[in-house]
Amino acid sequence: MMQVGPSAFLALAAVLFTLGLYGAVARKSAVMVLMSLELMAVAVNLNLVALSRFITPSEMTGQFFAIFTMVVSAAEIGLGLALVLAIYRQTRTIELSSIDELKG
Amino acid sequence: MAYVALIPLLPALAFAVLAPLSRRARNRMRWLGVGAVGASLALSLVAFSSVWPGGQDADALYHASWPIAQVGGADLSLGLLLDPVSAVMLLVVTIVAVCVQLYSLAYMRDDDRVGWYFGVLTLFTAAMLALVLADNFFMLYMAWEVMGLCSYLLIGFWHEQEAPRRASQKAFLTTRVGDVGFAIALAIIYATVGSFEFTAVLGAAGSWAPGVATAIALLLLFAAMGKSAQVPLHVWLPDAMAGPTPASALIHAATMVAAGVYLVGRALPIFEASGVALSVTMLVGTITALLGGLMAMVQHDIKKVLAYSTISQLGYMFLAIGVGGAVAGTFHLVTHAFFKSLLFLGAGVIIHASHTQDMREMGGLGRHMRWTAVTFGIGALALAGVFPLSGFWSKDEILDAAWNGGHYAVFFLALAAAFVTAFYVARLWFRVFAGPAQTDDLEEGPATMLLPMTVLTVITATIGFAAPAFSSFLGHEGHWPDPLIAISSSAVAFAGLGVGWWVYGRRDAAVDTNMLKERAGLVYTVIERKFYFDDIYEHLIIRPYIWAAEALARFDSEHVDGGVNGVATAWCRVAEAAWWFDVNVVDRMVNEVAHAARVAGSNMRRIQTGGVQVYQRYVLGALVLFMLWIVVKGA
Amino acid sequence: MTETVNGVAFIILAFACIGGAVGMLTTRHVVHAAFWLLEVMVAVGGLYLLLSAEFLAVVQILVYAGAVSVLLLFVIMLTLRSREDAVRPVEISIGGGVLAAVFGVVMYVAIAQYGDHVAQMPAVVPDTAALGELLFSRWALPFEVASLVLLTALVGAVWWSREDDRP
Numbered sequence: 001m002m003q004v005g006p007s008a009f010l011a012l013a014a015v016l017f018t019l020g021l022y023g024a025v026a027r028k029s030a031v032m033v034l035m036s037l038e039l040m041a042v043a044v045n046l047n048l049v050a051l052s053r054f055i056t057p058s059e060m061t062g063q064f065f066a067i068f069t070m071v072v073s074a075a076e077i078g079l080g081l082a083l084v085l086a087i088y089r090q091t092r093t094i095e096l097s098s099i100d101e102l103k104g
Numbered sequence: 105m106a107y108v109a110l111i112p113l114l115p116a117l118a119f120a121v122l123a124p125l126s127r128r129a130r131n132r133m134r135w136l137g138v139g140a141v142g143a144s145l146a147l148s149l150v151a152f153s154s155v156w157p158g159g160q161d162a163d164a165l166y167h168a169s170w171p172i173a174q175v176g177g178a179d180l181s182l183g184l185l186l187d188p189v190s191a192v193m194l195l196v197v198t199i200v201a202v203c204v205q206l207y208s209l210a211y212m213r214d215d216d217r218v219g220w221y222f223g224v225l226t227l228f229t230a231a232m233l234a235l236v237l238a239d240n241f242f243m244l245y246m247a248w249e250v251m252g253l254c255s256y257l258l259i260g261f262w263h264e265q266e267a268p269r270r271a272s273q274k275a276f277l278t279t280r281v282g283d284v285g286f287a288i289a290l291a292i293i294y295a296t297v298g299s300f301e302f303t304a305v306l307g308a309a310g311s312w313a314p315g316v317a318t319a320i321a322l323l324l325l326f327a328a329m330g331k332s333a334q335v336p337l338h339v340w341l342p343d344a345m346a347g348p349t350p351a352s353a354l355i356h357a358a359t360m361v362a363a364g365v366y367l368v369g370r371a372l373p374i375f376e377a378s379g380v381a382l383s384v385t386m387l388v389g390t391i392t393a394l395l396g397g398l399m400a401m402v403q404h405d406i407k408k409v410l411a412y413s414t415i416s417q418l419g420y421m422f423l424a425i426g427v428g429g430a431v432a433g434t435f436h437l438v439t440h441a442f443f444k445s446l447l448f449l450g451a452g453v454i455i456h457a458s459h460t461q462d463m464r465e466m467g468g469l470g471r472h473m474r475w476t477a478v479t480f481g482i483g484a485l486a487l488a489g490v491f492p493l494s495g496f497w498s499k500d501e502i503l504d505a506a507w508n509g510g511h512y513a514v515f516f517l518a519l520a521a522a523f524v525t526a527f528y529v530a531r532l533w534f535r536v537f538a539g540p541a542q543t544d545d546l547e548e549g550p551a552t553m554l555l556p557m558t559v560l561t562v563i564t565a566t567i568g569f570a571a572p573a574f575s576s577f578l579g580h581e582g583h584w585p586d587p588l589i590a591i592s593s594s595a596v597a598f599a600g601l602g603v604g605w606w607v608y609g610r611r612d613a614a615v616d617t618n619m620l621k622e623r624a625g626l627v628y629t630v631i632e633r634k635f636y637f638d639d640i641y642e643h644l645i646i647r648p649y650i651w652a653a654e655a656l657a658r659f660d661s662e663h664v665d666g667g668v669n670g671v672a673t674a675w676c677r678v679a680e681a682a683w684w685f686d687v688n689v690v691d692r693m694v695n696e697v698a699h700a701a702r703v704a705g706s707n708m709r710r711i712q713t714g715g716v717q718v719y720q721r722y723v724l725g726a727l728v729l730f731m732l733w734i735v736v737k738g739a
Numbered sequence: 740m741t742e743t744v745n746g747v748a749f750i751i752l753a754f755a756c757i758g759g760a761v762g763m764l765t766t767r768h769v770v771h772a773a774f775w776l777l778e779v780m781v782a783v784g785g786l787y788l789l790l791s792a793e794f795l796a797v798v799q800i801l802v803y804a805g806a807v808s809v810l811l812l813f814v815i816m817l818t819l820r821s822r823e824d825a826v827r828p829v830e831i832s833i834g835g836g837v838l839a840a841v842f843g844v845v846m847y848v849a850i851a852q853y854g855d856h857v858a859q860m861p862a863v864v865p866d867t868a869a870l871g872e873l874l875f876s877r878w879a880l881p882f883e884v885a886s887l888v889l890l891t892a893l894v895g896a897v898w899w900s901r902e903d904d905r906p
Contacts, residue, residue, distance in 0.1 A: 004749045004860075007850055009786070012753045014846035016779070018839045019760040021728075025721055025835030029827065031769060031815055033717070035776050038807065039760055042783050045795075053790040057861040060870055063792050064878050070795075070802055071885040075892030077807050081814045082896035088818045096717040703833075721834060728842045735849045 009050035016043035030084045030094040034077060041073040105154070105166040108186050111147045111194060112237060114140040115230035122223035130219025137226035138205045144233060145198035151186055152195050158188040158577035169239055169301075183239030185302065188578050189434065193236035193366065196438050197359050199563070200445045201229045203556035204354040207449050210552040211350050211456065221261060225351060228254035232359050236366065240300035241290055244367070248286065248331070251360050252279050258355060259347040271343035278340040282330020289323035292316065302370065309373040314380075321374045321381030324367060325388070332364025332418045335392045339637050341415055345407040349455060352407065353448030357414050358441035365421040365437050369430050386426025390517050392419030395635060397524035401531070402632045405461045406451050409532055413487065414444055416521060420502055427514060429505025431580045436498035438574070439567060443486040443495055446560040450480035453549035453557070454536060463532070468541025473548045477537045479561045484533050486564050488526040489597045496594070497568035500585035503593055507586075522593060523600040530604020538609055745789055745860075752789070755782035769815050769825050777808045791864040794871075 016039060023036030045066045052062020088094050118140035122130050155165050169183030205225065212218045228251060235247035260272030290300070296316055297305050309317060328334070333341035344356050355361070368375065368385060375381045396416030403409045417440050424433030453476045454469060455461055470477040486493035489500075499522060506515040548554070572582030633639065686705055756779055763775035780803035787796035819825055874882055 004746050004789075007853065008749060008753075009790075010850045010853065011847075012756060012786075014843065014850060015757055016760055018843040018846065019757070019764060021724055021842055022832075022835045022839035023760075023764045025717070025724060025838055026764070026830050026832035028717070028830055029769060031811065031818070032772060033720070035763065035772060035811065038776065038803070039763070039779065042780065042803070045799075046783055046786060049787055049790050049792050049795060053792065053864075054860065057864050060865060060873065063795055063870065064874065064881075066792075066795055067798070067874075068881060068885055070798060071889060074802055074807065075888055077810065078892050078896045079899070081810055082899040084814055085817060085900045092820075094818050721838070725838055728838055728845065731842065731845045731849070735845050735852070738849075738852065 006050055006054040010047060013043040013046040013050070016040075016046065028095055028097050030087065030096055031081075033096060034080045034084070037080070038073065038077060041069065041076075045069050105151075105186070106168070107147055108151055108166055108184050108237065109168070111144045111151065111198075112230045112233035114143050114147075115226045115233065119223050119227035119230060122219060122226070125219070127217065127219060130223060131216070132219070134209070134219050134222040137222035138202075138209065140226055141198065141201045141205050141229050144229070145202050148191075148194040148198045152191045155186065155188055155191040156577070158191075158579065167239060180242055180300075181240065182243050183301070184237045185239035186237065189369070190236045192434070192438060192574075192577070194233065196441045197229065197232050197236065200358040200441055200560075201225075201232075201354060203449070203560055204350045204358075204445065207353075207452070207553050207556040208348075208350040210550050211452055212348060217261075221258070221348065221351075224254050224257045224261075225354065228258070228355060228360070232363070235363055239302055241293060241302070241305065242300040244370075245286055245290060248327075248363065248367075249283065251355075251363065252276065252283065252331075255279075255344070255355050255360055258351040259344045261347055261351070265346075267343075268346040271340075271346040275340040275344045278337055279330040282327040282337055285323040285326035285330075289320050289327065292320050292323070296320075306371070306373040309377045312377060314378060317374055317377040318380050321371065321378040322384060324371050324374070325381060325385055328364030328367045328422075329388060330364070331367075332361050332422070333415050334364070334388050334419060334422060335395055335415075336637060338392065338396070338415045339634075339641060342403075342408045342411040342634075345405070345411050349407065349448060349452035352411075353445040353452070356411065357444040357448050361414060361418055362421070362437045362441060365418065365425070365433060368422065368425050369434055372425070372430055375425075382426055382428075384426075385422050386511065386514060389419045389422025389424070389426050390514050392416065393423055393521040394419075394517055394524070397521045397528065398631050399634055400528045401524060402628065404463050406454065406463050406466075406532070406536065407448075407461055409463075409528060410444070410447055410451060413447075413525065413528065414440075416525065417444065417487070420499070420518070420521070423514065423518060424502040424505055427502075427506045427509040427511050429502055429509070431575050431578050432498065432501035432505045434578065435571060435574050436502055439486070439494035439498040439564070442560055442567065443483045443493075443564045446483040446557060446564055447480065447487065449553070449557050449560065450476055450483060453553055454480075456549060456553075457546050463535045466536045467539040468537070469546060470537035471541060472546035473537075475548060475554055476557075479554075479557045480537070481533055482561050483564055484529045488529040488601060489522055489593060490601075491590075491594055492565075492568060494564050494566075494568035496590075496597075497571040497585065500590050500593055501571060503589050504586055507589060519593065519596050523596045526597045526600025527604045530601045531608050534605065534609035748789055749786070752782050752785045755779075756786070765829060767826050767829055769819075769827065770812065773808060773811045773815060776811070777804055780804050780808070794867045 020036045020039030020043060023039065024033050027033055027036060048062040048066040048069065050062075052060055052066070056062065084094055091098065115137070118136045122133055122136060125133060151166075166184065166186035169181040171179045171181040173180045205222070208221070208225065212221055215221065231247045231250035231254060235244055235251065238244040238247060256272050256276040259275050260268050262268045263272070293305055294300065296312060297308050299305065330337045341356060341361065345352055347356075375385065393416050396412050396414075396419055400409050400412035400416060403412060417436070421433040421436050421440070424430070424436060453473065454466070457473060458466055458469065460466070482493065486495035489495045503515060503518055503522075506518055572584060575582035630636070683705075686701060759775045759779035759782060763772045763779065766772050766775060780799060784796045784799040784804070787793075787799055815825070
């Protein structure tokens with residue numbers, strides 16, 4: 001008999017999030033950073049859905065939250081990629097390390 | 105009865121349609137605003153007839169509310185309340201609004217932003233209708249603020265020019281001072297009652313501690329003073345005349361400025377529970393009625409005369425409420441709305457024809473513009489309180505209330521204000537329409553402008569006889585004015601008119617502006633300087649404020665910036681020292697350590713390069729720290 | 740019985756997820772990384788199925804596997820000047836590693852503290868129809884707002900990625 005409790009899902013989500021965190025910091029390509037961000041978003045969603053299933057199975061609150069998170073992260077990836085394109089068009093590169101226009 | 109909701113909703117929808125359009129499309133669609141307000145008028149008539157014949161039993165004939173949000177334990181709701189008072193207000197607002205809209209079609213025809221003008225005017229009407237239909241203080245406050253916005257937009261309609269721009273800001277800021285009082289009052293009301301509903305709040309008013317009732321009442325009064333341009337917050341209204349004249353007629357004469365009176369009338373149980381607040385209301389109203397009239401006497405700008413007259417008449421309404429004649433005050437609100445908007449529309453025709461607002465450059469217009477002269481004259485006589493026009497009846501009711509309430513001093517001051525009113529009315533009419541003509545190429549306004557004026561004239565002339573019916577409609581005993589008071593007020597009115605004629609209207613009277621100035625030098629100067637309100641505000645508030653702002657800016661640039669620069673310089677020195685240390689000490693030590701130091705150094709340098717990913721690292725680092733804090737705190 | 744199956748399925752999917760994520764982070768080819776991400780998304784969709792969130796699982800596949808991955812591939816294609824650009828060295832970041840490690844430890848402590856308050860999966864689960872009903876009644880307003888968010892993002896994305904130079 002194997003029991004799959006909420007901790008298992010939380011742990012999996014934590015691992016995914018940690019990997020995403022590492023990727024967002026480590027990778028230098030803007031596209032790769034965006035992918036890592038998606039990984040983090042998906043880890044959060046997994047958490048929400050799992051807790052919804054175990055704690056509020058009939059209200060499904062977490063599931064609705066997950067739907068809205070998905071909306072936001074879909075919007076985010078769309079805008080992010082548009083930004084990447086815009087940056088690429090200006091600087092002919094998507095290396096984040098070469099984007100240092102933010103200094104005052 | 106659900107159609108009641110459509111009354112404010114139709115104009116609001118019209119605005120929502122007009123607002124996003126392009127300028128040209130909006131200009132073509134201006135009929136939409138007129139149509140929406142016209143439909144509101146029709147629905148208001150239906151609503152009014154369903155409330156008829158009013159009386160006490162008809163309280164809250166229609167009441168509905170829709171919750172829109174929950175904040176804490178409170179339900180914030182939009183609610184509609186149709187009772188005799190709101191039915192009357194609906195009718196007044198829609199009638200005046202329709203007249204003004206029709207008039208504006210001709211008046212604003214050549215303006216290239218006419219569509220926007222109609223849009224804002226329609227939004228304003230929607231807000232005013234929502235205000236009179238509101239069933240709670242919260243919704244009333246929202247409509248109140250929307251009206252303030254529309255007023256701001258319309259005063260500054262010709263924002264290419266300096267004066268309207270300044271006037272709109274002045275109006276917005278001055279009324280906002282009062283609105284702060286409203287917001288605080290709302291907070292106290294909610295803290296005391298836990299609801300914004302009129303029925304709940306006003307029903308409980310009697311059981312409050314007197315201090316609480318007084319605080320709320322005074323704060324509400326303060327808000328009303330801002331909106332209704334009462335001394336000392338009246339300074340914005342004369343300047344507001346920089347806006348288009350029909351907008352002045354609707355907003356700054358008939359409806360929005362009366363909203364303050366309406367608010368005090370609605371919250372009357374709170375004022376009665378306080379007692380003190382009622383006296384303050386009376387005091388403010390009396391002072392304003394008198395000062396406004398005096399200031400109107402010496403203005404040369406035809407619209408400013410009317411603006412000060414509006415201030416004075418609004419003071420009359422506050423006075424009426426203060427002495428316990430809320431019905432009289434409300435009736436004066438109704439009659440004033442009609443005759444004052446009539447006067448403003450007339451002034452618009454005059455300005456349209458003579459291309460000036462300065463009465464010194466007018467004169468003899470009556471010969472060319474007979475119909476305007478007649479309608480304007482009827483409105484002016486109503487303002488002066490001449491039998492049987494509407495102003496006579498409502499003013500008499502107020503005087504009646506003051507006398508019967510035992511406020512004799514107030515009664516005589518009100519009579520004095522009536523005398524002054526009659527005087528400046530005579531001055532206004534004779535200066536504009538009588539006397540030698542200054543120019544001959546004058547034309548009567550087009551029929552589309554005269555028609556709304558005619559409608560308003562008919563209402564002005566006849567509505568006075570409805571005085572007793574009005575009282576009983578609002579659930580009070582209706583009666584005709586006391587003959588003694590009627591005679592004395594008529595005598596005062598005719599005296600004022602007579603003096604005005606003697607000074608300005610006689611055939612052989614040299615039209616000499618300096619005569620008054622020479623006879624009563626000091627007094628004239630004081631009045632002409634508008635009792636120094638603007639100067640006092642300029643020196644006491646605006647100048648010190650600007651001075652303080654400049655001083656702070658100086659302090660900022662000299663000391664704070666210096667400090668920041670100093671820290672930055674120090675940081676640069678530290679960084680340089682660290683760099684030197686890095687190069688000269690660390691590099692010469694063990695190679696591996698040097699390599700590690702270089703990695704650290706390059707990472708450190710990246711902080712100063714503004715690289716995107718560095719910032720991202722900060723953000724994520726902060727996130728991790730935050731999680732750490734939560735976990736540690738939870739343990 | 741079902742629990743055993745769930746346990747096995749969970750382990751398989753969990754490994755798929757973690758493996759996909761690690762693969763995405765370690766691969767040198769950007770296109771491969773996108774496909775690894777796709778694999779993670781599909782696996783998470785499977786996890787949603789385990790959690791009886793069928794609707795979300797379908798949405799997950801549609802949105803991430805369908806839309807986002809294609810979008811990613813398009814942008815990769817548009818921003819590569821040559822084939823060789825797609826292959827890049829695996830960057831190793833000590834700072835990132837430390838950050839992630841600290842985060843992982845914190846998460847571990849947090850989950851350990853949380854414990855298994857609810858060990859059993861509650862049996863009663865509303866179906867997709869119930870979800871739809873709730874979505875259009877109680878959550879209707881947020882739902883509409885979400886559509887506005889998407890519209891705004893759409894307009895913004897179009898604006899940003901326009902070809903011509905703005906004045």
